[in-house]
Amino acid sequence: MTLTRLPARRPEATAPVVARRDRLDKLDLKVSPYLYVAPFFAVFALVGMFPLLYTAYVSLFDWRLGDDTAKFVGVGNYTELLADPQFWNALVNTISIFLLSSVPQVIVAIAVAVLLNTNLRLRTGFRMGVLVPYVASLVAVGIIFGNLFGVNYGLVNSVLDFVGIGKIDWQADRLASHLAIATMVDWRWTGYNALIVLAAMQAIPPELNEAALIDGAGPWRRFTSITLPMLRPTVIFVVITSTIGGLQIFTEPKLFSAMPGSDTGGSTNQFQTVTLYLYQSAFDNQQLGYASAIAWMLFLVIVLAAIGNYFITRRLSR
């Protein structure tokens, strides 16, 4: 599959010109691969890795925005952070929104994939249909759902009122605001993930199902004993990517606020997420050091969650 040390088909080089060509040729073969991968690593190190690591350095200082006299405080920012109720509140909000969105999302995505995995007419049309929310930008989604979940004039409350449930204060109530934000996330990503699951379903060898059919297994039995286990790697993939993205959620809660432009995540921070708190600390309160400490704590949480997810998903779908 790869090539090195090709059989020399050319006759032995005697002329010096040819010898130089050969040397250049070898150099080309040796050096080229590094030249091709170098831009990626160089740029990534510079704009991806270095800022992340430098964040750890900044987090050890009392570093104000626009102030060059940063004061070293050691782990001071971290101890302050661990005692900061607003941080814990934001962390709980983030995890709550994440769970409320990702659990139904995975289940519905699998269900939609099952529906799409039938011998449909207009197959491509249906697949494109479930992907429509993907074209809406996050900011548009935030604004649209902010309107739909409006307290007084929102369509959701009009419907709830009409069927007799009564209006829900989607802004002020903590759980309700999490549900509304989770709905935005799910609306945008469920169809996308359904297509990923569908692809994995179609990659299951048909012989497995045929054999089970001959053994007299019904559709539900075939689904739980063949399809679900075969989907395991894909579900792990979907869960881990949605963990990494979901725990950094920012745009949706920022735009959901009834006070546009505010970064507090509601009047009592009831839907402020960790990234939103990070943003508020850095750019409203101008505490770059403290915000950097938040960034590293979040990084830690993401790593732990990704590892934890990997093991949970592996066990569950075994």
Added chain:
Amino acid sequence: MTRRPGFLVYGLLIAFILGSVFPLYWSFLVPSHGNDILTDKVPPLLPGGNFLSNAQQVLDTIPFWHAMVNSVIVSGSVALSVVVFSTLAGFAFAKLRFKGSNVLFVLVVLTMAVPTQLGIIPLYMAMSEFGWAGHLQAVIVPNLVSAFGVFWMRQYLADAVPSELIEAARSDGCSMIRIFWHVAVPAARPAAAMLGLFTFMQSWNDFLWPLIALDQNNPTIQLALEQLQAGYYVNYALVLAGTTLATIPIFLLFVAVGRQLVAGIMQGAVKG
């Protein structure tokens, strides 16, 4: 072929798709009538005739075209750069053997999971230092490469380019860069187009970093939309006209290449 599914399957799918389309339709319906339908007990289902006047008001309120052009420049340059660098690196990882290639590729896979978004504070400090804050390069440069892109192109090129072809070209005295250009690039075209499309859309949607790095005088379309909401909170007819206007180009793109987008997502899932 197995038999066609029954009404239940079609019904459920159509319900799901209606739910997927409805919020977007609503964001067109409101500005096509006006704010008064928000208080209607039963809102109308067909659009009215006020969309253009609301859209005009959007153009008068925010620098819409300026923001659109900015977004196209930013997303276009980011997509182009990601495609070029990913194809180069992907080719090397897929088809060339070199010392440390395995370790380096593992590194690429690991970096896919690194939440680089958390590095925004030093990045912001650097941008202010360079005087880039407020300029488009501040949002382009940090996104010039993508670990996912390298991974994606490697997976594709591993199958798409026959190794014999490269060997033959080598023994004919072809230099590496010519092999890349004449053998790998033509073969990579479908995957590169897909990667470009995904990167473009991702960059188009980016919000957190542009919010920090740019200002309201030189916004991307996402920032301009947020500005519209922040300034005119109550006037939903205006704000939703803005989101609809901004969604239309992407929607047209989706109609044109949606089929390939679906194929790309499904392909990526199996390879990834």
